[in-house]
Amino acid sequence: MNKFEEKTIRSKQIFTGNIVHLQVDDVKLPNGKEAKREIIKHPGAVGIIPITKDNKIVLVEQFRKPLEKSILEIPAGKLEPGEDPETTAIRELEEETGYTTEELSFVTSFYSSPGFANELMYIYITDQLEPLDESVDGDEDEFIEIVELSLEEAKQYVEAERIHDAKTNYAILYLHALGLS
Amino acid sequence: MNKFEEKTIRSKQIFTGNIVHLQVDDVKLPNGKEAKREIIKHPGAVGIIPITKDNKIVLVEQFRKPLEKSILEIPAGKLEPGEDPETTAIRELEEETGYTTEELSFVTSFYSSPGFANELMYIYITDQLEPLDESVDGDEDEFIEIVELSLEEAKQYVEAERIHDAKTNYAILYLHALGLS
Numbered sequence: 001m002n003k004f005e006e007k008t009i010r011s012k013q014i015f016t017g018n019i020v021h022l023q024v025d026d027v028k029l030p031n032g033k034e035a036k037r038e039i040i041k042h043p044g045a046v047g048i049i050p051i052t053k054d055n056k057i058v059l060v061e062q063f064r065k066p067l068e069k070s071i072l073e074i075p076a077g078k079l080e081p082g083e084d085p086e087t088t089a090i091r092e093l094e095e096e097t098g099y100t101t102e103e104l105s106f107v108t109s110f111y112s113s114p115g116f117a118n119e120l121m122y123i124y125i126t127d128q129l130e131p132l133d134e135s136v137d138g139d140e141d142e143f144i145e146i147v148e149l150s151l152e153e154a155k156q157y158v159e160a161e162r163i164h165d166a167k168t169n170y171a172i173l174y175l176h177a178l179g180l181s
Numbered sequence: 182m183n184k185f186e187e188k189t190i191r192s193k194q195i196f197t198g199n200i201v202h203l204q205v206d207d208v209k210l211p212n213g214k215e216a217k218r219e220i221i222k223h224p225g226a227v228g229i230i231p232i233t234k235d236n237k238i239v240l241v242e243q244f245r246k247p248l249e250k251s252i253l254e255i256p257a258g259k260l261e262p263g264e265d266p267e268t269t270a271i272r273e274l275e276e277e278t279g280y281t282t283e284e285l286s287f288v289t290s291f292y293s294s295p296g297f298a299n300e301l302m303y304i305y306i307t308d309q310l311e312p313l314d315e316s317v318d319g320d321e322d323e324f325i326e327i328v329e330l331s332l333e334e335a336k337q338y339v340e341a342e343r344i345h346d347a348k349t350n351y352a353i354l355y356l357h358a359l360g361l362s
């Protein structure tokens with residue numbers, strides 16, 4: 001779908017980072033005028049909703065520098081170039097939680113913030129978790145703590161804004177709609 | 182909460198745009214090592230879930246340059262500096278849909294993508310829509326089309342990825358959980 005398409009007149013690369021790239025495009029609007037678009041390019045990401053055998057949600061607490069605070073999120077990570085999202089999902093689940101799974105169900109996908117970024121987030125769920133035989137050495141410079149919450153506890157964390165990001169708020173609402181108890 | 186806090190050693194401003202700012206921070210990790218954080222600063226935004234008297238969801242279709250396609254989203258917009266999110270919500274509802282309301286309920290808020298951006302999204306809902314007496318002149322360089330969908334239609338649009346962003350996918354799931362029919 002390209003209704004109201006904005007044709008690129010020129011594109012200027014501003015920043016090439018490890019995670020994000022920033023470019024500013026001059027575009028032609030449908031009325032012929034020109035405008036600037038600030039665009040963040042991102043490789044895409046996955047989030048996994050891991051449910052234990054006793055119906056707890058496995059979350060990870062980590063410090064998020066853009067927010068200058070730590071929040072609790074579903075396990076998540078960026079896609080490597082060309083990587084299948086399911087592969088990313090399994091890797092991040094293992095690295096961040098010490099669980100693995102052979103059964104992953106696709107829930108949905110969405111753009112995090114389509115006004116300025118092309119990050120596409122894939123969400124998966126599994127209630128078939130198996131502890132890994134030995135602890136996986138994740139990224140040694142990644143500091144996270146695992147928390148397992150009931151759905152009721154997770155809802156309280158949403159109220160308290162300790163759970164406070166799109167993918168995790170979506171996950172909690174999804175589990176509520178599913179009737180997890 | 183500041184578990185695993187990453188102290189800023191230095192912060193370098195890379196880009197100051199109309200919508201986003203980009204900075205790269207050197208931080209000290211809990212293990213004493215240093216790392217770089219690429220951070221997008223954003224003023225924050227609101228999304229409004231407008232429900233008509235016959236239980237249709239009012240969505241706007243617009244071209245999103247970062248995605249190079251148009252998608253259907255709940256009405257939304259950026260906060261002006263110091264602006265109360267409810268004020269933003271009413272303004273964007275009026276500008277984008279031609280409806281206004283005196284009853285707005287807070288649904289939730291979430292960070293769109295806390296790994297690299299500080300954008301906080303506030304979500305409101307209203308089923309008390311009143312058509313504006315005269316059409317509001319929105320941003321003349323904003324090209325949008327209003328679409329009103331039943332919840333069932335909206336779910337099909339999610340399946341087809343014509344609805345495909347965090348706030349709108351959240352909104353459709355929220356209405357499903359609410360039992361809108």
